[in-house]
Amino acid sequence: MRLILMLLALAFAAAPAAAEPRVIREGLANMTGTYEYILRSEITGQDYLVQVAEPVRPVGRGQKAPVVFVLDGNYFFGMATDVARNLQIVREIGPAWIVAVGFPGEGLGPWIDGRNRDYVHVVQEDGGRRTGGGGEGFQRFLTEELRPFLASNPYMDLDHTVLYGHSASGLFTARVLSTHPEAFDGYLIGSPAVFVEPAIMDRIAAWPGGAQRPRVFLGYAGGDMEARILADMPRLTQALEAGDRYDLQVRAFPDQTHVSVEGVLFANGLKFLLPPPAP
Known part of the structure; x- marks a missing residue:
């Protein structure tokens, strides 16, 4: 046995070292068919990170594709792009642009500060800390500044748009x-934190x-x-279902959590x- 162990040790010692790959190029990773801007809003005075992903198949000359505006872009741009493109590849959805809106800066701090400010219309006081109040200005940035900025792209159909948000952005x-239902054609609302402003549900229910x-x-x-x-989900669902005023689908995902459901x-x-x- 001792002889066998010695032979094995010699064999490993004599084995040539594994070759290392030669680096041809290195740098930051990016996704094909994506680009980004940092835009300063004249309305809010804030800077926004806008990331754009093209449809998976080129849009033909004279044709346009709908635009999905994705909030929490710092967090959701990659997920939204991958999901939308995969669904386009298998033709479960039509062509679509992803336009993710986030907050520039390193780390999580600028994103968290920005969402606490801009995703809440009503000012909140929590233990002496003031948040919210930027929602109206951010809403105007989306509809009055960002949309016209994107209009120079002849392949974006800005008459057919979806707004997506989850949790705070939901x-x-x-x-x-609840206040401007005509602003977008579609609303993709994920696990919305409507407990922050319960009047939202009243306005949805009251809309004629x-x-x-x-x-x-x-x-x-x-x-x-x-x-x-x-x-709050039963009450929000009831508000949306009343009067057949929305083309509506409500889905609960029973085995998912707040994050895994995204x-x-x-x-x-x-x-x-x-x-x-x-077809």
């Missing part, structure tokens, strides 16, 4: 629906309807770690809001 998305029925997908996690979100919720929302064209 609160913002629900607020826009308009010339067109907004398409709305509401999704949430059945195992949501935020009990206050779950507690991808599956976004995918199902896109399939409802952006069905593929008839």
